Amino acid sequence: MDSLVVEDLGKRYIVASKKAAAERPRPTLNLGVARLPLPRISLPGRPAAGNELWALRHATFSVPQGTLLGIIGPNGAGKSTLLKILARVTRPTEGRVTGHGRVVSLLELGAGFNPDFSAHDNILMNAAMHGISRREALERMPEIIEFAELEDFTDNPVRQYSSGMYLRLAFSVAINMQPDVLLADEILAVGDMAFQERCLDRVAQEAERGLTVLFVSHDMSAVSRLCHRIIWLDKGQIAGDGEPEKVVAEYEEAALGKGSGEVAFGARSGRHANVTAEIASVRLLNARGEEIGAAPTVEDVFVRIRLKNRKPGAAIRGVVDVYSKRFLVFRSAQAEDVVVERRGVVDLLMKIPAHLLAETSYTVNVTVYTFSVKESKVVLNNALTFLAYGHDSGGQLKRGAIAPRLDWSAHVHQRIPKKRASVV
Amino acid sequence: MPTFINESPRSAHPLSERAAEWVIAADARDRVGDRAAEVWQYRQILWFFSLKALRTLYSKTHLGVWWIFLRTLIPLLVGSFVYGSVMNIASGGVPYLVFFLAGQVPWSCFDGPLVRGSRGLEINRQLLVKLYVPRIILPLGGMTPGLVEPAIVGVVLLCTLAYYRINEGIWYVSSDPRPLVAVAAMVLVLAFTFSVTLFTSVWQARARDARFVLRYVVGFWVFFTPVIYPLSQVPAELRWLMHLNPLTAPVETFKWAVLPGLEHSWAWLCYTAAITVVMFLAGVRFFMRAESETMDKI
Numbered sequence: 001m002d003s004l005v006v007e008d009l010g011k012r013y014i015v016a017s018k019k020a021a022a023e024r025p026r027p028t029l030n031l032g033v034a035r036l037p038l039p040r041i042s043l044p045g046r047p048a049a050g051n052e053l054w055a056l057r058h059a060t061f062s063v064p065q066g067t068l069l070g071i072i073g074p075n076g077a078g079k080s081t082l083l084k085i086l087a088r089v090t091r092p093t094e095g096r097v098t099g100h101g102r103v104v105s106l107l108e109l110g111a112g113f114n115p116d117f118s119a120h121d122n123i124l125m126n127a128a129m130h131g132i133s134r135r136e137a138l139e140r141m142p143e144i145i146e147f148a149e150l151e152d153f154t155d156n157p158v159r160q161y162s163s164g165m166y167l168r169l170a171f172s173v174a175i176n177m178q179p180d181v182l183l184a185d186e187i188l189a190v191g192d193m194a195f196q197e198r199c200l201d202r203v204a205q206e207a208e209r210g211l212t213v214l215f216v217s218h219d220m221s222a223v224s225r226l227c228h229r230i231i232w233l234d235k236g237q238i239a240g241d242g243e244p245e246k247v248v249a250e251y252e253e254a255a256l257g258k259g260s261g262e263v264a265f266g267a268r269s270g271r272h273a274n275v276t277a278e279i280a281s282v283r284l285l286n287a288r289g290e291e292i293g294a295a296p297t298v299e300d301v302f303v304r305i306r307l308k309n310r311k312p313g314a315a316i317r318g319v320v321d322v323y324s325k326r327f328l329v330f331r332s333a334q335a336e337d338v339v340v341e342r343r344g345v346v347d348l349l350m351k352i353p354a355h356l357l358a359e360t361s362y363t364v365n366v367t368v369y370t371f372s373v374k375e376s377k378v379v380l381n382n383a384l385t386f387l388a389y390g391h392d393s394g395g396q397l398k399r400g401a402i403a404p405r406l407d408w409s410a411h412v413h414q415r416i417p418k419k420r421a422s423v424v
Numbered sequence: 425m426p427t428f429i430n431e432s433p434r435s436a437h438p439l440s441e442r443a444a445e446w447v448i449a450a451d452a453r454d455r456v457g458d459r460a461a462e463v464w465q466y467r468q469i470l471w472f473f474s475l476k477a478l479r480t481l482y483s484k485t486h487l488g489v490w491w492i493f494l495r496t497l498i499p500l501l502v503g504s505f506v507y508g509s510v511m512n513i514a515s516g517g518v519p520y521l522v523f524f525l526a527g528q529v530p531w532s533c534f535d536g537p538l539v540r541g542s543r544g545l546e547i548n549r550q551l552l553v554k555l556y557v558p559r560i561i562l563p564l565g566g567m568t569p570g571l572v573e574p575a576i577v578g579v580v581l582l583c584t585l586a587y588y589r590i591n592e593g594i595w596y597v598s599s600d601p602r603p604l605v606a607v608a609a610m611v612l613v614l615a616f617t618f619s620v621t622l623f624t625s626v627w628q629a630r631a632r633d634a635r636f637v638l639r640y641v642v643g644f645w646v647f648f649t650p651v652i653y654p655l656s657q658v659p660a661e662l663r664w665l666m667h668l669n670p671l672t673a674p675v676e677t678f679k680w681a682v683l684p685g686l687e688h689s690w691a692w693l694c695y696t697a698a699i700t701v702v703m704f705l706a707g708v709r710f711f712m713r714a715e716s717e718t719m720d721k722i
Contacts (some may be wrong), residue, residue: 010450013720059447085448088556091716101443110555114476128468129557180443 002062002101003181004086008097009059010236011081015051023335055081056236063214065180066207070223070244071216071288072251073233075363075385079216082233083107083183087216097250099220101180104130108185115159119169122158126173131403140176147202148172163347164195171199173204182213186325200226217360218325224248252294252389272380274303276314276370280306282383294387297357297403302386305348305366315371316340318348323363329401337371359387454712456512463558473548473565477540480547481569495578500528507652516654517685518596519588519695525581527651529606530678532577533613534671537570541621542638545629545718552719558709563621567614574610581682597682606681609674612693616670616700622707626714630721649675654686668700706715 054384056078063069071079086097087105112129114120123144127137145151148168158166174182182203203213204226217223223230224244226283232240239254240247263421272279285302286292305318315337322329334351340346348368364384369377482491507513508520514532544566545559552559589595597603597713627634648660649671658666666672673692680688 077476084553088448090720092448094450096447096449098445098447100445102444105555108578111551114472116479125469125472128466128472129555131462131465133469367443 001063001093003065003067003097004063006061006063006095007098007125008060009082009085010057010093010096011055011078011085011090012093013053013055014052036124051125054236056233058090059233059237059238061241062230064099065210065212066214068203068207068213068227070212070227070234071231072218072220072223072230072248075382076235077233077234078236080107081236082186083185083214083216085182086181088191092199099181102130102178103105103173103181103183104177104179105183106170106174106185107183109163109167113158113170115168116157118157119145119148119154119161122169123173124232130177132177140178141335142306144169144172144176147198166336168195175199175202179211182211184213185216186218202307220248220359226339229276235335240292243325252387272378272379274370274376276376277316277346277378278310279366279367279368279378279380279383280308282364282366282380284384286347292386294389295352295357296360297355297359297388299354300382301352303350303352303364304351305383307346307348307368307378309343309346311370312340312342314340316346317369317371318350319367319369320350321365323365324358324360324401327401329362337369356402358403359389360401361385361387411422448641456708456712459558459560459712463561466558466561467597470561470565470568471559473544473562474568477544477566478569478572481540482529483590486624492572493576496532496573497580499582500525500577503528503652513653514657515655516683518683522581522584522588522596523654523683524652525584526679526682527675528577529574529581530610530613530675531646531649531651531671532574533571533610534617535570536573536640537567537614537617538620538624539638540570541567541617542624542634543630544621545625546632549629558721560711561620563625566625567618567621571614596684598684602681604681606678608679609678609693612697612700613671615672616696616703619703619707621702622704622711626711626718629718645669645671650679651675654679656687666707667695672696684715 016381047052055076059078059082071082071319073079077339080421081090083105084107086099087103087107089105089107112126114125117125120141124134124137128134134405145154148165148171151170152163153161153165158169161169175183200222201210207213215223219324221317229242229243230240230244230247232239232247234254240250281304283304283306284292284293285304286296287302288301292301303320305320307316309316317334317337319333321331334348338346338348363382364386365379365381366383367379426588431509432561466512482488487494504521505523508515508524513520541563544562544564548562552558585591585596624634624638628638646652648669654668655663655672655676667689673689676686676688677693680686
């Protein structure tokens, strides 16, 4: 039996754009008398003028019960949109989904939790938000608390919880609600390893009993290890569907071949220009200065920030924040200001040494301080997204947000060394 | 890949029988009956949203819940002083304070709940883009903390009445079952308010302008409703105009029900009830049509 049958599913968003709005005649408040010199106020309630954007289109697939389905793709490929439609958070523009049984979604850690409530109350509330009765939630309470290992903290408000505890609670509630379909967006990204393993074991166990899970993840090694099948989305379309190893290999090949680490639509933000400077581009380069789309972890790579300097004598300093799965992995700032004597193009290069990055995807936010005007800066968020890949498959040996090669040594002693009494 | 058959371990799963089929379709038309059943299924979240709305209202304040009392009592004191003692507004034979409070109870069933209920979608924005719940519950959940104010004003009214009973030996409330009508009038005001929030909560989720507009409208509306003055003060030929305001009749009825020597009109009360039904139906229709589009914009 199929848990989900998705037929020609599509979601269109209208991205507001001033240009498109200007080209389109607007309904106005001046009562049809076009010549009256009244300000034109556009009336609410009409679809805003803008560019159409199909976040997802022509998606057709079916998922047999008990499948662990991974969904991969670059940012803005439509993965989250697909999950949001299935979770009924947003309505599709076209197509339909037929499903069976209870759907529980974990689209964001802590959605449907209230930080001021205790774990006990949050479990009841979360159950209620999935339309599950209080009686059923109370029946499952002991299992939920036990699986989340929160026996001693049930009465504390969850705002006092660590993010790991939060994750444990959220996951435990979701899995113990006995869903038939579980929707999970990037839940593998946080939490301690031991609990992640337990989650995945439990998911695999439940799948044997007929649970269908849709995972959205950027963690290629985790999805290919865990899932039975993978769907690769690209620009809202299904680009690949099938055996995990095969689809992941195709996806990585495509990501590497793309040439520039362009990010998806609308993701960029920040004020990227001021009177002193403008961030013209942010690119990933290899040691030969060629633009690349993905970073080999065994080689040095460079982030190049190309600036247009508008003021002679500007003092600039670049700062790069590197994120993985929405967490700041590290920030690197230039040690000193650079004084640029002339107008023109300036390239700032940041070297990321070999054997630092892990095999995962990273997003880069760029800030450049332009000290010639006090306290001013230019910012480009989500300037660059790239995947780091290794040449060997380290699996368990390469987990985490970075995988630095550190010095290890081994000392073999003849006898067990004596314990020192006072090591503080 | 495991498939579902009755002999599989899944059949031991106590919930597997309710693996009912559901459909999400772009061209599906919402049926009010299905929606009502869904709201009933999710009814428990009303309590949690109410609690949350109440807590967010006064969280991060030093005085906490005491604000509720301050915010309610101070305008009462100032209002009764200005309108009663300074401006000497007629009060139909009862002390102005009593008259004023009797107007404030039904009015506070509209004022606070409208402003709060209109924020229902807006304040839960973070949640709504990540988790599906029947959104129509949210304006209702936002409204409920607004019930605290009429309750407090009601208690103040009772205390004031008791004060006159003890000190002056006069008990203004009639002994027939008339005061029960007062409760019905309050329920009618609340129903009307909810119908209005079905519109305003959507507007406010789309644009915060609605919030400012609402403040203004409510601020003026009180003067076009016989809250601080009796309707008998209004010239007879203009009273029908006052009655077009759907809040006039319930406020008048409330005062008639608890205080002696006043008049009210059953016919205009029926008019308000009819308006409420129409507003409610139109509101549900509007909300159902607008919600999915609004969810994509917030």
